[in-house]
Amino acid sequence: MQSLGNKKILLGITGGIAAYKAAELVRLLTRAGAEVRVVMTPAAQEFVQPLTYQALSGHRVYTDLFDAEAESAMDHIELARWCDLLVVAPASADFLGKMNAGYADNLLLTLCLASKQPVAVAPAMNQQMFANPATRDNLHNLTGRGVLVWGPDEGEQACGDVGPGRMLEPA
Numbered sequence: 001m002q003s004l005g006n007k008k009i010l011l012g013i014t015g016g017i018a019a020y021k022a023a024e025l026v027r028l029l030t031r032a033g034a035e036v037r038v039v040m041t042p043a044a045q046e047f048v049q050p051l052t053y054q055a056l057s058g059h060r061v062y063t064d065l066f067d068a069e070a071e072s073a074m075d076h077i078e079l080a081r082w083c084d085l086l087v088v089a090p091a092s093a094d095f096l097g098k099m100n101a102g103y104a105d106n107l108l109l110t111l112c113l114a115s116k117q118p119v120a121v122a123p124a125m126n127q128q129m130f131a132n133p134a135t136r137d138n139l140h141n142l143t144g145r146g147v148l149v150w151g152p153d154e155g156e157q158a159c160g161d162v163g164p165g166r167m168l169e170p171a
């Protein structure tokens, strides 16, 4: 991975099996010199504990839109402005749909809407979910609005299916 010295990356993690890959992504980004802050959706926390990303990034993990303590330290609009790049990896089908619709009912969705910085998403889902016209439309619309779509990769999936939908490898 190229040098990312002084780069500020806000990494959003949504609820999917590939949340475990985000741990490696945090490790690689910090090793490349980036400052990484992690935001998790409520569903993401069903897969990996925030503590994992806290230990790897060296910073507290943001999980709650209505967290008075976090808001007083750096409110959600400041957090959206703080980063050079907002990356959502893995990006679930659900998240992409809400992002396309402009929802802001959790912290990560709110940050996506509030950020003027470049936003990239790394879709990760079952191949049938990825093939669904709803998902395709969501990604098409997001791309048209300038959102960078990285991946997905193709191959064997956690559910046993084979096809496109795997999250890109973190490297």
Ligand SMILES: Cc1cc2nc3c(=O)[nH]c(=O)nc-3n(C[C@H](O)[C@H](O)[C@H](O)COP(=O)(O)O)c2cc1C
Residues within 6 Å of the ligand: 013, 014, 015, 016, 017, 018, 041, 042, 043, 044, 091, 092, 093, 094, 095, 096, 124, 125, 126, 129
């Ligand atoms: C075991 C399990 C694995 C899942 N894996 C994925 C996945 O890889 N991709 C995806 O889009 N949804 C997956 N889901 C469904 C999402 O967790 C669900 O749609 C959730 O609402 C996503 O919330 P979020 O987008 O706010 O994080 C999975 C659900 C379960 C129970």
